[in-house]
Amino acid sequence: MENVKNVDIISKELDKALMNHNNWRRTCLNLVASESILWDSTNALEYNDLTRRAILGIPGQRYSEGGEYIDSIEQITDDLLKDVFEAKYAEWRPLSGSIADAILIHALTSVKDKIVATPTPLGHPTWHGNGYSGFRGLEITDTPYDWENLEPDYDRLSRLTSEENLKLLIEGSSLILFPPDFTKLKRSASGVPIWYDAAHVLGLIIGNQFPNPLKYGIAAISGSTQKTMAGPLGGVILTNNGELYNKVVFTTSNDMATPDYSRYIMLARTLLNWKKDGKKFAERITKNAKSLAEQLVNVGMNVILENKGYTSTHQLGLVSPESFTSENAAKKLSNSGIITTPFPLPDRKVDSQILRLGVTEITQMGFTEDDMPLIAMAIKTAFSDTSEARNMVNNIVEKKSKDILESGFKIS
Numbered sequence: 001m002e003n004v005k006n007v008d009i010i011s012k013e014l015d016k017a018l019m020n021h022n023n024w025r026r027t028c029l030n031l032v033a034s035e036s037i038l039w040d041s042t043n044a045l046e047y048n049d050l051t052r053r054a055i056l057g058i059p060g061q062r063y064s065e066g067g068e069y070i071d072s073i074e075q076i077t078d079d080l081l082k083d084v085f086e087a088k089y090a091e092w093r094p095l096s097g098s099i100a101d102a103i104l105i106h107a108l109t110s111v112k113d114k115i116v117a118t119p120t121p122l123g124h125p126t127w128h129g130n131g132y133s134g135f136r137g138l139e140i141t142d143t144p145y146d147w148e149n150l151e152p153d154y155d156r157l158s159r160l161t162s163e164e165n166l167k168l169l170i171e172g173s174s175l176i177l178f179p180p181d182f183t184k185l186k187r188s189a190s191g192v193p194i195w196y197d198a199a200h201v202l203g204l205i206i207g208n209q210f211p212n213p214l215k216y217g218i219a220a221i222s223g224s225t226q227k228t229m230a231g232p233l234g235g236v237i238l239t240n241n242g243e244l245y246n247k248v249v250f251t252t253s254n255d256m257a258t259p260d261y262s263r264y265i266m267l268a269r270t271l272l273n274w275k276k277d278g279k280k281f282a283e284r285i286t287k288n289a290k291s292l293a294e295q296l297v298n299v300g301m302n303v304i305l306e307n308k309g310y311t312s313t314h315q316l317g318l319v320s321p322e323s324f325t326s327e328n329a330a331k332k333l334s335n336s337g338i339i340t341t342p343f344p345l346p347d348r349k350v351d352s353q354i355l356r357l358g359v360t361e362i363t364q365m366g367f368t369e370d371d372m373p374l375i376a377m378a379i380k381t382a383f384s385d386t387s388e389a390r391n392m393v394n395n396i397v398e399k400k401s402k403d404i405l406e407s408g409f410k411i412s
Contacts, residue, residue: 028337029375029393033200033315033358034174037365039230040269047262070261077264080271081236084206084278085221087214089245091237092267093252093259097199097224100235101126104195104222107247108168111137116160116192117170118143121343122150124197127170143171147347150177150305154184161190172197175343175356177304177311182216193219201313202236203228203360206274207282210313214240220248228285228314228360231270232263284368285314288359291369292316295376304351314360317343320353321383329355329383336382336389337397365400 050070074092081090094100101124109115117127119142126132133140141164144156152171161169169192171185179201185194196213202223204210213221220239225231239245274281293303293310302319303310310316318340320329326342333340333355343356359367367375374396382389 029397030339030361031357032339033356034227036230036360039273040266050262073265077268085238087238088240091248094235097235098126100222100237102132103251105132107251113167114139115168116141116143116166122173151180154188158188161192166192169194176200179211186217195220197222199223200227204282207278209282209286232266234263285363288363289314289316291372295372299376299380315358318355318357319351326353333382335386337393
C-alpha cells in the first residue's frame, strides 16, 4: 500500500511540474537563439505508432519487415531536404546536431589526423578535445580568429593550412551575427576539405537570408533542425559529394541507434511549410533581429558589431550592463520572464560579457518590428526593476502567447 501511495504522490508532483512549466513559459519572452516553436501543428497523436517502431536500415534496405510506409515517409523527407537546400545528397537520421557532428568527424577523419576548428565558445564542443574530435584521437588546432569582428582571420588561416598537413577544416559559430566570407574561407583552406556547421542558420539558408555554403564548394553542411528551421529536435547532413555521402550513410547506419520515425514526418511537414512561406518567414526573422538591436541601442544599451549593422541573422549580441557578468545578467533577465543565453567572449578589447539573443520564437508568435521598442524597454527595465519588467513582459506576451498556443504558428 505504501508503494502505491508513493506512486500517487510522485505522479502528482510530475503533473504539477509540467503544469508549472507550461504556465511559466506562456508568460515568458523567449529570446533563446537555439529554440523555436515546431512549425507543424498536426495532432501529435497521429504520430504515436511511429515513435514505437525499430525498423533499422534505410528505404529499400531494411533488417525487418513492416517498414513499407515508413520508407515512403523517409523518401519524401529526403527529397524535400535535397530540394530546399539544393543539395545532391541528404542524411536525415541523426538524432541531434551533435550526433551529426559525430558522424561527420567519423566519416571525414582517421585517428591521429590533424584538423582545424572554430575555437570555443564559438565552435561546438564536439569539435574539440573533450568532444568527439578528442575521442577520435585527432590533433586539433583552433582556427585563427578575429574576435573583434567574430570571423576567421583569413590571412592567418591561409598560412596555417598551407604549412600544416590538415585533413579537415570545421567552420561554424554559435554566435553568428553575419555569415563568413565563403569565397575567402574556401581560398584560405588551401585545398583542405571544409565542413560548415549551419546549426543556427538552416532556416535562413532555406529562406535566402543566409548564403548556401554548398554553392561555394563547401564539402558538407550540418545542423540542428529545431533552431531557425523550426522543425523537430534532430540533425541533418547535406553534401554534393557522392563519396562523402556514402561514408556518411555507412557511419550513420553503424554508429546510431534506432531513430524516432515520427521526427521524419514532422520534419517533412515543416519543410513543406518552408516551401510555401519560408522566404517571408526568414525575412521577418532577420528584420526583427535588426530592429531589436537598434531599439536596444535607442534605450541606452550596447549591442556589439555596430560598425557592421549589428546583425544580418536571427541573433544579436547584447553587452551586459556594467557590474554584470554574462551569467548574472541572464539570471537577472530570467527573473523578469526574459530568457536569454549568457555568452562571454575571450580576447576582445572591450565588450566581453555578452548575452546572445535570438528572435525566431517571438517572430513565430507574431511579433513584428513595431513590437521591438517595448521589448527593448522591458530588457532595459529588468536590470533596474524586476517587478516592473515582469509586468511589462506579461502585458507584451499575454495575447500573442494565447494565440500561438491555440492556433499554432501561421504566416499571414
